[in-house]
Amino acid sequence: MDLSLDLLGNALVSGVLLGGFYAAVTIGVSISFGMLDIVNIAHPAFVILGSYTAYIANSAFGFDPILSSIVLLPAFYLLGVAIYHVYDVSFERRGDASIRGLAFFFGILFITEVILVLVFGVDYRLVDAPYVGPSLHIGVIDLPLRLLVPCLVSLTLIGVLQLYMSHTVIGRAVQAVAQDPMALRLMAADPSRIKRIAFGLSIASASIAGAILIIIQPVEPSIARDYIGRIFAICVMGGLGSFGGTVVAAMILGIMESLTSTFYGPSWSPAVAFGFLLITLAVRPAGLFGRS
């Protein structure tokens, strides 16, 4: 029994750390889907793009993946602004955002993946950093730095975003857009501009999320798809757009996945997220913390 208690403890701890990382991958969708109502299913592809930019910075120039991803934030922000501009002009202003908007992002997901395959091939890529190998040990619990550092980076990212959203004019405007775009327009603010900024932020978060993804696991272009279900499961369960809810939901999912792969084998863990999503959608679509 001793052994399995150790196993349980370790599975719980790595689940929490994994969940912290999932929160970083999801936070972009919490902004774009949860607050702006833009179904950006291509978000995981941008996360993978972030992994590859961190990989290039690391393998070609020897930079730290996390620092390089922070340096690259403006580039990702501009990419997001550009994509939102196309989306806004082509779909939102025509009032035709649902089917074609979805197909648009699906196409972008696919194009990004194919381009990454054409450029980098389907080999798994890794990064090298001082915190990839070692672990901390507290009693019987192992804390691999490979998971601990991403979790801390992720929580910092979300904390900064939360501060930005609640304490700056633009951040509050984003929340206002989420609640009532029409009212915002009556206050003589331009919802389009606010949404462009917010969407830029959501894609920018993919840079950091991508960097910590490639620290946690080797990356190849098609793993983006594994994250679609996780991201939306977390986002919906977290109550669409609530940052705190996103973190809690991400940790619940991380713990469940970690327990599943510890006790049943890793080949079952993708089904956990998706099963979770299906159950959430069927039973409580407003999420655990959402106002129904």
Added chain:
Amino acid sequence: MRNVRFILLALAVAAVTLAVARLIDNAYVFFAGYVVLQYIVLATAWNILGGYTGYVNFGTAAFFAVGAYTTVVLHKTVPLMPLPGMMLAGGVISGVIGLGMGYLTLRLRGTFFSIATLAMAVVAQTLITNWYFVGGSRGAYIIRPSDSPIFSGDYIQYLFAIMLLLSVISVSIARAIQHSRLGYGFSAIRDDELAAEASGVPTLRLKLIATALSGGLMGMAGAPLPYYVTYLDPASGFSLSYAVNTIAMPLIGGTATWLGPVIGAVLLGTLQQVATVTISSALSLLIVGLLLVSFVIAAPKGIVGWFKR
């Protein structure tokens, strides 16, 4: 009456296609033609739900692969069963899955349905990957019989003929729906679901019919796949390119009518076959993605929309 005439016409076109293909007498024509026909069925099936009612299904690969794996199971348990029987079984199982999916998620906003279909594809893939009876992640081998059972010729000719018949059936169904009460109900849901509900259109029931029908046809399209590829593993059966193609074809052809998916499938399917042979398969997928994005931005009504002004 108009439907009967259309079906007869479609059968005549199909017969001519088969005759021409047999006249060319090149196995590659059948192999390439099969894929194009398969996409006609998939695109038409997708459009019954996606084009008519406006609910985007990203899970084509799941319905398709469920059909294919039904054949693998039947091939192992009842090897003497004829292929049309297997297709029917695959269609029924996929249809029931579509119904269950729809029942769980169709009461929500359309976006949630789309995300759930994406999720379902991964759940199904995980289940198949862990199911050793059908080969698990190593995949399953199926030995293709050498000769066609009904007319003289290679077995691929038989597969081609069956897929031809299935595309006639699905296009006829799609066309019949478009001009029926059911079709008007579907368009009412697409245009304004709340208003449709308020005017007494049984929206949930109609949506469930669309999902089951669309899923069933996709399953039937997938059922002959194991005989076509002779080796089926989860990664290829659940390939995302099925989902992308199936969405791209109707959107490029035009989603409002039965003709759009057919045009899209023939154009895009042929283009891909040519590009795969002459350039590379990754690049041909890139072309599909780029076409999809440029069409949804620049030509929202698809190719059919160019001619209807």
